[in-house]
Amino acid sequence: MDRREIAALLAYIGRLDPRTIRTDQGEARDQLAQWHELLGDVPMATPHGWDARVAARQHIRISPYPILPADVARPWEGYRRDRLGRHTDPTPAVDPDDQAAWTAALVSTRRAVATGSAQPAQYRAITSGQLDPDLEARLREVGSCIPPAARAALACYRPARATREAALAQGQPDALAVRCDWCLAPAGEPCRRRRVGLDGGARGTAPRATPHPSRADLAAAQQAQQPALA
Template sequence: MDRREIAALLAYIGRLDPRTSRIEGEARDQLAQWHELLGDVPMATPHGWDARIAARQHIRLSPYPILPADVARPWESYRRDRLGRHTDPTPSVDPDDQAAWTAELVGTRHAVATGTAQPEQYRAIASGQADPRLAARLREVGSCIPPAARAALAPYRPAQAAREAAIAQGQPDALSIRCEWCLAPPGEPCRRRRIGPDGGARGTALRATPHPGRLDLAAAQQTTQVPQSAVA
């Protein structure tokens, strides 16, 4: 609050509690004291904070004259509550730009703490809407995994690497359909099924390449879709 807002707050408090009224000389000292202690506390914010409400609550509930701390304490509680309910959203800037990434996080937290923005909750609990700026950034880069990181991860996920290589070469995406041999659902790699004498599966290790039958089904599906798209 600036000095004019502090003066307006003191005038409001004086109307509710005449004990706080001061003569002219004491009023100047009181104004300087309150401004020194409450200069970083806003008069009101768009999302629920109002210093006049905090002052009125104290006057209504406490028999003691109000002090600057009786306004500052509710403000600090307001800030802690909002930051406790806030989950940092993913910044929309380039993650390789550390300075811009940090600046956006700090700016978002400051806006939430000062009451100019609402806390961001977990998407599973809230609306689940993705940030449109982040979606535009993802479309620009093509993937959330950088190419260098994707290449480094390839030895540890051979099935996904083989799938990406096949799609890049125009081959059918075998993992887009269900495997009729190992019953792997779409999106998951095939598994080695070793059948024991009793008919039960003895092993289900992941395969780096899909089963031939799955490849044939994917190729047949791709062949069927191409003429349809050409006719359309």
């Protein structure tokens, strides 16, 4: 805010709280200089939700103490932090090999968001909706969105999932579809190898690549019951 805007803000505050009015010309000049020094980098209003008069009115409405410059600067800093916290840097429309231009574009965007000149850029959330019919037909055709070569390459990094997929491919029951009564692993989670210390307490629960036999038996029993129930 420049000095004219500070004077307008003080006049507005004086109408709401006469205690802030300075009748002496020297005191009024000193008050204007003090507020301008402390609030010179705070805008009067922005296109996206900030207004210094609203912050001043809110303080006067809920606080019995005369307003100070900090009572306007504090909400402004909170406004800036909130906007930057919700902002995700979009890809600058400059040459990525030009480091100076790239950095300048990011800084300019963040400054515009922080000062209320632009809205925060956020990633779009995944929303529920109808699946594209063409994509749905393609997924039914290939069976999975992961290519077979990629699935084979990932098998060594997720042995439990690879074992489950191999069992399903061979027509065996899905052991992970039921809860394990031995290690208490919930449905959908791999079995755990519980290590017991000398004091009887558990020392670790490393995941197993294969399910416990009792879990596989339970899955087979449930699979056998399904045709009978049908």
